[in-house]
Amino acid sequence: MANGIASPQLKVHPVVLTIWRQAGVATALVLLVVVASFLSDRFLTVPNLLNVLRQVSIVGILAVGMTFVILTKGIDLSVGSILGVSVVLFAGLLETGSMATAIPLGIAAAMVLGLINGLGVAFAGIPPFIMTLGMLSFARGIAFIYTGGTPIPILDEGFYNLGNGYIVGIPIPTLILFAVLIVSGLVLGKTAFGRSVYAIGSNEDAARLSGVPVKFYTALVYVISGGVAGIAGLVYASQLSVGTPIAGQTYELDAIAAVVVGGTSLFGGRGSVLGTFIGTLIIGVLANILNLMGVDPFVQQLFKGALIVVAVFIMTRSDRSGR
Amino acid sequence: MSMRVFCATALIAAMTGTIAVADETLPISGKTCEELAAVYERLPMIDILPMEAGPVEIDGEVRDIVVGFSQTGFNHPWRIAMLEAAQAEACRHPNVSLIVLDGNVDVAKQNNDVRDLIARGVDAVLLSPVESAALGPASRAVMREGIPLIVMDRDVPTEKTLFIGQSNVTMGESVARVMAEDLDGQGNIVVITGLQGSSPAIDRDRGMKNVLADHPGINVLAVGDGQWIREPAVPIMEDFLTAFPEIDAVFSHAEESSWGAQLAIARAQRCDEGILHYTFDGSNAGFKSVAAGTFRADGNYTPFIGDIGLRAALMALKGQEIPDAAAYEEPGLRLQLPDSPTVTEANAEEWIGRGWGDFEPPLDPCK
Numbered sequence: 001m002a003n004g005i006a007s008p009q010l011k012v013h014p015v016v017l018t019i020w021r022q023a024g025v026a027t028a029l030v031l032l033v034v035v036a037s038f039l040s041d042r043f044l045t046v047p048n049l050l051n052v053l054r055q056v057s058i059v060g061i062l063a064v065g066m067t068f069v070i071l072t073k074g075i076d077l078s079v080g081s082i083l084g085v086s087v088v089l090f091a092g093l094l095e096t097g098s099m100a101t102a103i104p105l106g107i108a109a110a111m112v113l114g115l116i117n118g119l120g121v122a123f124a125g126i127p128p129f130i131m132t133l134g135m136l137s138f139a140r141g142i143a144f145i146y147t148g149g150t151p152i153p154i155l156d157e158g159f160y161n162l163g164n165g166y167i168v169g170i171p172i173p174t175l176i177l178f179a180v181l182i183v184s185g186l187v188l189g190k191t192a193f194g195r196s197v198y199a200i201g202s203n204e205d206a207a208r209l210s211g212v213p214v215k216f217y218t219a220l221v222y223v224i225s226g227g228v229a230g231i232a233g234l235v236y237a238s239q240l241s242v243g244t245p246i247a248g249q250t251y252e253l254d255a256i257a258a259v260v261v262g263g264t265s266l267f268g269g270r271g272s273v274l275g276t277f278i279g280t281l282i283i284g285v286l287a288n289i290l291n292l293m294g295v296d297p298f299v300q301q302l303f304k305g306a307l308i309v310v311a312v313f314i315m316t317r318s319d320r321s322g323r
Numbered sequence: 324m325s326m327r328v329f330c331a332t333a334l335i336a337a338m339t340g341t342i343a344v345a346d347e348t349l350p351i352s353g354k355t356c357e358e359l360a361a362v363y364e365r366l367p368m369i370d371i372l373p374m375e376a377g378p379v380e381i382d383g384e385v386r387d388i389v390v391g392f393s394q395t396g397f398n399h400p401w402r403i404a405m406l407e408a409a410q411a412e413a414c415r416h417p418n419v420s421l422i423v424l425d426g427n428v429d430v431a432k433q434n435n436d437v438r439d440l441i442a443r444g445v446d447a448v449l450l451s452p453v454e455s456a457a458l459g460p461a462s463r464a465v466m467r468e469g470i471p472l473i474v475m476d477r478d479v480p481t482e483k484t485l486f487i488g489q490s491n492v493t494m495g496e497s498v499a500r501v502m503a504e505d506l507d508g509q510g511n512i513v514v515i516t517g518l519q520g521s522s523p524a525i526d527r528d529r530g531m532k533n534v535l536a537d538h539p540g541i542n543v544l545a546v547g548d549g550q551w552i553r554e555p556a557v558p559i560m561e562d563f564l565t566a567f568p569e570i571d572a573v574f575s576h577a578e579e580s581s582w583g584a585q586l587a588i589a590r591a592q593r594c595d596e597g598i599l600h601y602t603f604d605g606s607n608a609g610f611k612s613v614a615a616g617t618f619r620a621d622g623n624y625t626p627f628i629g630d631i632g633l634r635a636a637l638m639a640l641k642g643q644e645i646p647d648a649a650a651y652e653e654p655g656l657r658l659q660l661p662d663s664p665t666v667t668e669a670n671a672e673e674w675i676g677r678g679w680g681d682f683e684p685p686l687d688p689c690k
Contacts, residue, residue, distance in 0.1 A: 040566065047591070048565045055558040148353050150400040153608070153683045160686065164590060240553050240583070241685045246398050247554070291562030294545035297519050 025263050025278045036289040056284035057173035058232050063258035064184050065228030067276045068221045070259050073201045073268025074128035078135035079229040083248035084143040086110045086233030091152035091243020099159055107230035113139055114226015118219030143245040152243035163238025173235045184273045201268025258283055261311045350423050351397050352407045356414035363411040366627045367677055372634040376415040379637050388419045390636055391440030392449040396428035401626045404679035409629030430457035437461035447471040447636035452479055471639035473632045477522055483655035485635050485648055487628055491523045494622045495530020497665040501620040502572055502601045509540040510571035513563045515549035515556050517576035527576045549580030556583030564591040572599040578609040582685050589688035607675055608684040614671035617687045623663035626679050
């Protein structure tokens with residue numbers, strides 16, 4: 001959390017800014033939860049909160065990978081399409097094989113697509129926006145070609161249980177999200193690679209001069225994002241029991257929104273996966289409470305859009321005033 | 324350097340792949356004419372504008388006829404099934420070939436596609452528009468060139484040779500009537516729409532509302548946007564189940580969303596409440612779900628109209644009148660297709676195999 005909004009103390013400022021900076025996005029989440037529990041008496045119940053945690057698991061996992069990329073000042077627009085490729089591969093491979101082969105192969109394929117992104121960005125010098133925009137289309141094409149445009153049903157019961165089962169009362173997709181969060185948090189916080197990710201995003205030249213293997217690490221970040229998209233694909237395919245080639249369309253935008261609302265700077269070098277997780281929850285809780293209240297779907301889009309813009313506006317204001 | 328080598332290799336591989344495929348199979352559907360002959364046998368409306376197999380003569384002369392088909396997009400198997408029907412018809416006529424363009428569900432792209440077809444000098448244009456109004460200018464351009472224009476499924480508000488389609492409004496009414504009967508005119512329902520703002524979603528909703536106007540005892544608790552697919556329907560239904568202790572039925576505009584809603588019901592451990600599903604799409608998998616008792620009714624919206632469209636185009640090229648085509652509220656002529664019967668447990672078995680798609684329904688998580 002501290003990384004997301006690291007900035008000196010405020011002296012005099014509007015209340016909202018103070019809250020945001022001193023206690024961070026976590027406070028915003030708490031406020032939203034308090035408001036939500038007043039709006040619906042069904043909000044603050046264990047089954048509903050578990051639902052929210054499961055509902056956010058796919059985008060939450062994608063957003064963790066996206067955090068790595070954005071910390072290096074990059075962007076990965078292809079995660080939704082890479083998720084789509086892994087989803088159709090899981091479905092296709094399960095038709096003939098078992099989970100033991102399908103899961104590693106599907107995730108490996110996602111990592112290979114991430115590697116292509118990484119090579120393009122780090123070694124061929126293609127801007128991340130362009131490289132991953134190309135991959136967005138390329139990977140979606142693979143998913144359509146592989147399926148011939150028709151969804152592949154998944155009839156494997158073990159695989160279904162992976163997406164819909166519980167361990168100690170917690171949905172398995174949520175546990176997968178937690179595992180991804182913890183591992184990523186440790187990698188970013190406790191390893192030389194993690195510290196280098198921040199260094200690359202803050203000042204690439206300085207990082208290079210201080211001996212960070214910038215190209216290699218930049219490429220690695222896209223491999224991670226791809227691999228994490230493959231894990232999100234695993235959750236998608238196992239929850240829904242279908243390998244549809246349109247899986248994950250526009251999820252890249254939801255993932256970016258979660259990262260940004262969670263306080264990670266699009267200009268690199270500042271942010272954390274914990275912040276991203278809270279950002280994911282803020283968006284997820286908002287969608288949940290709007291559904292619980294039966295708000296019209298048109299109006300829901302309006303709320304979501306407004307939330308993203310307001311969140312980022314407050315953060316950029318607090319960034320500036322902190323300097 | 325290594326990147327360039329990689330790109331070149333990938334490009335060559337992709338190109339040779341395409342060429343090898345083009346030898347045997349038709350684009351998008353990936354089927355050969357031989358396989359499509361079997362598809363043709365099962366098409367439900369070959370008796371509408373019937374046409375003999377064999378070469379098509381125009382003014383007593385057999386020449387190559389090229390028909391352009393601008394499809395909304397191929398992101399949904401329903402759209403591919405429509406193309407397959409057209410390809411199956413084209414295969415029956417050795418001098419007829421199709422140029423197929425993918426609109427990517429983007430009005431701007433499809434507009435360009437139609438103009439490209441004109442530039443390529445096609446003999447006739449089949450158009451299934453992304454959106455009605457936006458394809459008006461391109462349609463006008465086709466008509467100005469004197470090229471026959473057959474519009475399918477969704478209409479355009481401008482002059483055309485012929486529009487063919489089924490009505491989503493009457494189909495919505497038909498499915499809603501089954502629901503009203505099952506509920507005895509009393510109950511709480513939730514609605515999961517198709518992509519909000521799209522014309523089939525609007526029309527299916529209108530059909531439902533027409534019927535519900537006569538059944539004030541049926542109460543719509545909430546509406547969510549299922550976007551035609553499974554994924555968004557799951558969290559929406561989960562939240563509805565949390566919010567509403569009593570839900571009698573789910574009226575969803577798409578089978579995929581209904582399967583998603585059923586998944587949410589299973590997760591909420593509310594299978595025993597017997598929440599009923601009413602849905603649309605008319606796939607074989609959907610019919611199987613009706614037969615298995617997962618769905619109560621499936622609106623039978625058939626994609627198998629591509630063959631009719633191509634026959635209409637060929638008839639127009641031959642200068643033949645299209646029987647039963649009549650003036651209607653939009654410019655041009657319309658051939659109103661009969662509604663296919665809504666599939667319920669009474670007729671599900673007889674319809675399995677005559678819907679679209681050859682995939683299986685998901686496992687019913689409540690069973």
